């Protein structure tokens with residue numbers, strides 16, 4: 001769950017340092033950091049976890065594994081599961097089914113869904129916000145910061161990572177002595193600022209805007225091509241966030257950065273099959 005390696009990576013003729021949180025086990029990526037607190041500590045009162053979000057979410061699969069290990073019931077609300085996925089479970093959805101997640105489709109979204117789930121709280125129930133946007137994730141992300149702080153200072157690097165809820169970027173910025181750069185992949189800059197504010201405000205990461213507006217989870221051939229090029233260069237990254245991240249690294253000509261690989265490879269299975277069906281690749 002900690003001390004992932006930092007490996008060298010050459011992409012489009014430039015050199016980068018990569019923090020390989022994708023190699024963490026039994027959880028991988030930033031979800032390993034976010035759920036570290038719950039994994040490490042005892043919660044005698046807790047019998048179940050309730051969360052919500054998309055059917056493809058990496059947090060969904062990681063939480064199902066956490067609950068399996070802990071012996072907790074896991075209930076997950078989502079507003080839509082595509083028929084294709086129901087008939088052909090794969091990726092994070094399959095992983096969650098295997099871990100006995102109770103998946104409930106509900107006709108609510110956004111703040112209404114969030115309110116609904118938050119109201120289900122009782123003394124035996126832990127509510128985990130969408131994507132793991134919770135203060136408890138600070139403990140694990142601080143450990144990540146401690147693992148890289150000396151390295152980035154010694155090598156004169158800034159830290160870069162693409163954001164969803166921004167939780168990882170926020171707590172990294174809080175605990176690192178160097179600049180943290182990020183960009184929103186879900187929502188826009190305003191959304192990300194609001195997330196930082198909800199997490200406590202204060203020192204926040206530098207926000208870059210993506211080269212163009214992408215709808216989260218939608219398929220874009222140019223993003224697939226970047227992903228494929230990265231893979232051919234030697235590292236498989238995630239298909240939802242990282243192609244937008246790497247496009248920005250190039251667009252803003254960022255040098256001397258440590259790029260945080262936040263995992264997400266299980267989610268690639270269903271994204272790849274969607275790409276294959278859409279573009280016949």
Ligand SMILES: *Cc1c(COP(=O)(O)O)cnc(C)c1O
Pocket residue numbers: 029030031058059131162163164165166167168169238241242262263264
């Ligand atoms: C969850 C996730 C993110 C987003 O993390 P936030 O802390 O919500 O910003 C980015 N990349 C991958 C691969 C993820 O699984």
